[in-house]
Amino acid sequence: GESVGLHLPTLSVQEGDNSIINCAYSNSASDYFIWYKQESGKGPQFIIDIRSNMDKRQGQRVTVLLNKTVKHLSLQIAATQPGDSAVYFCAEPQVTGGGNKLTFGTGTQLKVEL
């Protein structure tokens, strides 16, 4: 089965509020994760990544937290805007015999209400 998965399929937030999207993984050896944003009708877009030697990483309005003890990571979006409406995936890249494979989690649909 997949090594990453999400708790909630849909998250609705008010504009201006903070959003938290969660992701669980099962492989304790996993050491690198990426968050992707996919807007309707578009391909996934890289948001932020984190390695297992870090607990927290911040970008512009986004923060990713990694809790290796419970095998959980989260994406926090500050001051959520209508343009943040999208599906968010956590993903784990894995080097295979032939290449670099992304295994995506289920995805969370973020809906921003005005």
Add this chain to the structure above:
Amino acid sequence: DAMVIQNPRYQVTQFGKPVTLSCSQTLNHNVMYWYQQKSSQAPKLLFHYYDKDFNNEADTPDNFQSRRPNTSFCFLDIRSPGLGDAAMYLCATSRDRRERINEQFFGPGTRLTVL
């Protein structure tokens, strides 16, 4: 701007009629990937090319084939599309397979409808 381009954006085909989807890139990346994304699901890797080396995922049906005639172009061929093959097909590129942290750049996708 350097980018990943997919044509067509929407493709309609008939059950059993072969169809080819196209991907091109101006990033000069040596790895190109094809993902299948069904409605409300996550993308799933079908196969990828590292330069001219083809790497198939174990669970990719034989109905799906790929060609990479040069660095810039990669094609996805579906020999006999079934209704279950209706999906968004995403092409992605990355710089080098050995760098796990290398970002994959995705195209906008081709939405395939099978009638």
